[in-house]
Amino acid sequence: MSTSGTRTLDTARHPSWRRRRLDPDQALGLRLTLAATAAFLVLVPFALLALLVLGVWAPLHRLDTTVTEALHDYALDHPAWVTLMRIWTEVFAPMPLRAAALLVVIWLLRRGARRLALWVTTTMVVGGSLGPLLKLLVGRDRPELLDPVARAAGYSFPSGHALNATLAAGVLLLVFLPYAGRGVSRVALWVAAVLVTVVTGLSRVALGVHFTSDVIGGWMLGVAVLAATTAAFTSWRAAPGEAAGGPS
Numbered sequence: 679m680s681t682s683g684t685r686t687l688d689t690a691r692h693p694s695w696r697r698r699r700l701d702p703d704q705a706l707g708l709r710l711t712l713a714a715t716a717a718f719l720v721l722v723p724f725a726l727l728a729l730l731v732l733g734v735w736a737p738l739h740r741l742d743t744t745v746t747e748a749l750h751d752y753a754l755d756h757p758a759w760v761t762l763m764r765i766w767t768e769v770f771a772p773m774p775l776r777a778a779a780l781l782v783v784i785w786l787l788r789r790g791a792r793r794l795a796l797w798v799t800t801t802m803v804v805g806g807s808l809g810p811l812l813k814l815l816v817g818r819d820r821p822e823l824l825d826p827v828a829r830a831a832g833y834s835f836p837s838g839h840a841l842n843a844t845l846a847a848g849v850l851l852l853v854f855l856p857y858a859g860r861g862v863s864r865v866a867l868w869v870a871a872v873l874v875t876v877v878t879g880l881s882r883v884a885l886g887v888h889f890t891s892d893v894i895g896g897w898m899l900g901v902a903v904l905a906a907t908t909a910a911f912t913s914w915r916a917a918p919g920e921a922a923g924g925p926s
Contacts, residue, residue: 724898742889767881772842805845805903809838828885836895843878844900847871
């Protein structure tokens with residue numbers, strides 16, 4: 679056999695590190711690589727945003743202040759809007775979302791999906807722990823308004839509501855999309871996930887208890903946590919010779 683033929687056979691038997699990372703048939707293949715890359719790519723802009731918040735970057739401060747004041751003026755003139763936002767922000771607060779995630783975990787355990795249940799638990803716990811820790815590290819005060827329509831305690835960046843809504847939306851999609859098929863149910867799941875994430879974040883700015891950058895930071899951190907835990911559980915799940923899949 680020729681030297682080139684020997685090299686080709688050896689490459690087929692022992693693919694390079696790069697090919698293993700990008701090969702969907704490898705245990706640590708394409709999906710794991712994409713998830714890990716997504717986590718990194720989202721964490722970079724989150725870290726940059728946190729630095730801009732810490733440095734009180736003037737353009738970001740002006741943007742936050744302008745949006746907050748505009749939405750606050752609208753809220754003062756539309757009490758029904760305030761009521762709607764208050765109801766939404768309470769229904770989709772971190773604790774109700776964690777309670778819903780616990781119900782999902784129990785349902786998964788009853789179905790025998792232990793690893794997926796552990797992934798849901800890990801995702802919610804890791805994200806829920808990072809939020810308060812980063813609030814303390816950044817130490818950003820909440821908006822100060824003369825006639826506030828709502829109040830919230832603690833520091834501002836990142837938004838815990840936005841973070842936990844993003845985590846819950848990710849759990850909703852990854853757990854239930856496999857059961858949704860390709861019809862209306864699948865579209866409904868995506869719509870529900872987007873609404874929970876976007877409107878929950880909007881409600882915090884509309885009520886004047888968070889800046890826009892707080893909410894964006896919460897969304898970014900939530901996506902990064904989802905990508906990171908998915909990558910970790912994909913790696914743990916895969917056995918030698920087994921195709922890389924989701925965290926189930």
